[in-house]
Amino acid sequence: MILNKLNIISQNVCKNHLIINTILKTHLHFDIILIQEPLWSVICQVPSSINSEGENLIGTVHHPNWILFASIPVNKAYSPRVSTYINICLSLLHFSLCRDIINHPDILLMSFTNNHVQYFIINIYSDSFHLALKYLKDIEVNINNVLIMTGDFNIRDSLWDLSFPHHSAISDDLFIIADSYNLAISTPTKYYPTRYSDTTGEADSTIDLMFLRNGSSEINQHSIHPDWRLISDYAPLIIVIPIEDEIIKTSKLLIQQKSKVENAFLEEVISSFKNFNMSNITSKEVLEHMVNKLNSIVNQAWNKNAKHSRITKHSKKWWSKEYNKTLTDYRSTRSLNNWKIFKKVVKDTKRAFFDLKIQEVAEKSHSLWELTSWINKQKLPATKAIKHEGQPCLTLENLWNALHSTFNIALHRQVNMDIFNKLSLKPITVWAPFLKEEFRQALNKCNNSSAPGPDKLTWRHLKIVLNLDSCMSHIVNIANACINLGHSPNHFKQLSMVIIPKPNKMAYNSSKSFRPIVLLNTIGKLIEKVIAECLQFHVAKNDFIHPSQLDGLKFKSTTDAGVTLTHII
Numbered sequence: 001m002i003l004n005k006l007n008i009i010s011q012n013v014c015k016n017h018l019i020i021n022t023i024l025k026t027h028l029h030f031d032i033i034l035i036q037e038p039l040w041s042v043i044c045q046v047p048s049s050i051n052s053e054g055e056n057l058i059g060t061v062h063h064p065n066w067i068l069f070a071s072i073p074v075n076k077a078y079s080p081r082v083s084t085y086i087n088i089c090l091s092l093l094h095f096s097l098c099r100d101i102i103n104h105p106d107i108l109l110m111s112f113t114n115n116h117v118q119y120f121i122i123n124i125y126s127d128s129f130h131l132a133l134k135y136l137k138d139i140e141v142n143i144n145n146v147l148i149m150t151g152d153f154n155i156r157d158s159l160w161d162l163s164f165p166h167h168s169a170i171s172d173d174l175f176i177i178a179d180s181y182n183l184a185i186s187t188p189t190k191y192y193p194t195r196y197s198d199t200t201g202e203a204d205s206t207i208d209l210m211f212l213r214n215g216s217s218e219i220n221q222h223s224i225h226p227d228w229r230l231i232s233d234y235a236p237l238i239i240v241i242p243i244e245d246e247i248i249k250t251s252k253l254l255i256q257q258k259s260k261v262e263n264a265f266l267e268e269v270i271s272s273f274k275n276f277n278m279s280n281i282t283s284k285e286v287l288e289h290m291v292n293k294l295n296s297i298v299n300q301a302w303n304k305n306a307k308h309s310r311i312t313k314h315s316k317k318w319w320s321k322e323y324n325k326t327l328t329d330y331r332s333t334r335s336l337n338n339w340k341i342f343k344k345v346v347k348d349t350k351r352a353f354f355d356l357k358i359q360e361v362a363e364k365s366h367s368l369w370e371l372t373s374w375i376n377k378q379k380l381p382a383t384k385a386i387k388h389e390g391q392p393c394l395t396l397e398n399l400w401n402a403l404h405s406t407f408n409i410a411l412h413r414q415v416n417m418d419i420f421n422k423l424s425l426k427p428i429t430v431w432a433p434f435l436k437e438e439f440r441q442a443l444n445k446c447n448n449s450s451a452p453g454p455d456k457l458t459w460r461h462l463k464i465v466l467n468l469d470s471c472m473s474h475i476v477n478i479a480n481a482c483i484n485l486g487h488s489p490n491h492f493k494q495l496s497m498v499i500i501p502k503p504n505k506m507a508y509n510s511s512k513s514f515r516p517i518v519l520l521n522t523i524g525k526l527i528e529k530v531i532a533e534c535l536q537f538h539v540a541k542n543d544f545i546h547p548s549q550l551d552g553l554k555f556k557s558t559t560d561a562g563v564t565l566t567h568i569i
Helices: 018-024 088-093 130-137 169-180 260-271 284-305 323-335 338-363 368-374 396-407 417-422 437-443 459-465 467-483 520-541 558-567
Strands: 002-012 031-037 042-046 056-057 066-068 082-087 107-114 116-126 146-152 183-185 207-211 237-247 251-255 305-308 493-500 514-520
Touching: 002 018, 002 116, 002 146, 002 207, 018 031, 018 338, 031 116, 031 146, 066 088, 082 088, 082 107, 082 116, 107 237, 107 305, 116 130, 130 169, 146 183, 146 237, 169 183, 169 207, 207 237, 260 284, 260 459, 260 467, 284 467, 323 338, 396 514, 437 459, 437 467, 437 520, 459 520, 467 520, 514 520
Parallel strands: 002 031, 116 146
Antiparallel strands: 002 237, 031 082, 042 056, 066 082, 107 116, 146 207, 183 207, 251 305, 493 514
């Protein structure tokens, strides 16, 4: 897909989580959603080193199709009053929250790259005291390439509010701020109030504004949609901003689990693999050739059977036709009774769906730990762009250098090998050939839900393939050849790395706030597991391990560490 415009919607949701949920679920044709006054609430209690009852984890609404950007709330009483959602399809534009430039809970300065040029978006909520505007006026920061500044400004002025006859002094400050960013106020294509009052005698007003690039084609082209506001007092503002052409991938190759396509993929791998002759692997070159040939079989079968899966709005299985119908009924009638019906359908549908999931886990898998992902912490909100050597990482090359310098800091560090001279020599033990049963035991302990490596062969796939005795024999022969030749094939060292945030960090603008997760190819991991099991048996049998060594050993736990600490240390 070629992206050449940004569809943006901005709305004050009056601290209503159902409105945000509805917007995120029904507005998938938008690229950016700017929210003012989102609801922040306590999600759960998290462990604390200073409070035995735990600490409150405060968060707002998340959705798998949207990336949330928001400042971290200090407490429930005073939480950020703006949040931004970026469509997950736009993740390749590298959106980031620039708190190093503007650091205010009611202002979000977002940056993204389009054809190697950095652009900015500003989402503002300015309260009746105009604290956000006063902050922007005081810092006097110059920002180039601002595409849009919009939000709830809480200013009535005759310049944009047809029902208000006066001029506000704070409007002059607002225009000065906008002019410093080379922005001009945009007039909607058709005038509507943006705030609708329920108070008798109080007129509707226009306090939600939009500022766009001075002289741009999109200025005076935004629209106000009062029929989209649901039960909010505020109507959403919508604008389409053109950008340079950017190629965005909207699909990926995928093999659906337990499908006919997956069966065809596995049958093709098994039929090719079982006919291999791996009984005479006499050199490292032959070993490399055999493993690469096995990898080629898996890749060819995957490319032949994998189907393109598009990112669609059907991300939740509990979303139903009844849900769509009640939402449509409310939008057409705007009645309070239909809104209550819509809320009840959402509640009942979710409850029925998750009750069924709980029952399935309890009856089929007998593993209640599968339910814990529902009560874990939600995704951490993005905060700042990662900085390296004082500069934000806006390109993949800069980001790679930052992560590489952090995670591989000991790559070329000198190691003192003289420590091995202090160890007493032990009798040489002949390594016993591997047995099929050793691999079956190791394979049974592997979790089917673990992510695969670059070859895309999951533990579930490998269990099905190696259930055939001839295929298992080939893996055993490869493992024995690795030991006999003292060589690990390069294919086993290929990996995918995923960077995940460490929890409970105050800021995520440093690479040290993240940790790498390495995903290796499953066949190599299986062989490593069996080798590790054999090594641990040998070192324990021959008393190579100090009695105080407890970490990473079988049949050792924190109980043993506590006993050692209490009675020995």
